[in-house]
Amino acid sequence: MRNSLFDLAPLHRSSVGFDRIFDLLENATRAQTVDSWPPYDTVKLSDDRYRITMAVAGFNREELDIAVQPNLLVVSGERKSADQEGEFLYRGIASRAFTRRFELADHVKVTGANLVDGLLTIELEREVPESLRPRRIAITSTPPGATLEQSPQRQIESQAA
Numbered sequence: 001m002r003n004s005l006f007d008l009a010p011l012h013r014s015s016v017g018f019d020r021i022f023d024l025l026e027n028a029t030r031a032q033t034v035d036s037w038p039p040y041d042t043v044k045l046s047d048d049r050y051r052i053t054m055a056v057a058g059f060n061r062e063e064l065d066i067a068v069q070p071n072l073l074v075v076s077g078e079r080k081s082a083d084q085e086g087e088f089l090y091r092g093i094a095s096r097a098f099t100r101r102f103e104l105a106d107h108v109k110v111t112g113a114n115l116v117d118g119l120l121t122i123e124l125e126r127e128v129p130e131s132l133r134p135r136r137i138a139i140t141s142t143p144p145g146a147t148l149e150q151s152p153q154r155q156i157e158s159q160a161a
């Protein structure tokens with residue numbers, strides 16, 4: 001058993017091949033206790049389109065990095081040291097480095113990113129390959145005890161040829 005909010009041991013014992021799902025659940029519970037900066041929104045635009053908007057005020061394009069790995073989107077930022085006049089009496093604007101990780105489902109691709117007014121917007125789209133999309137199978141009628149070659153549909157096709 002690992003340190004998590006939920007005990008997943010019973011599920012580990014009775015399932016095979018779901019390791020990635022268990023890791024996602026454990027990472028999600030761990031992420032709730034970790035630093036939640038910078039704040040972000042995740043929006044579902046349609047069945048296959050998503051948008052992540054992060055508040056990264058004070059960062060410019062050169063200080064932000066977006067990397068995509070298999071099933072993982074990593075957004076990081078590190079501010080360059082800027083020469084400031086005077087001594088800070090109070091520092092309320094966060095300027096610390098950050099790394100934010102987003103688990104991506106299979107076939108989700110990053111289609112674009114934009115930084116406007118301190119908001120980083122990342123567009124995502126699910127692109128399921130044609131070979132994995134659902135397809136319809138024609139249903140034919142075959143009399144009981146007949147083989148597929150003896151079906152009425154096969155006889156019609158052979159007579160037409």
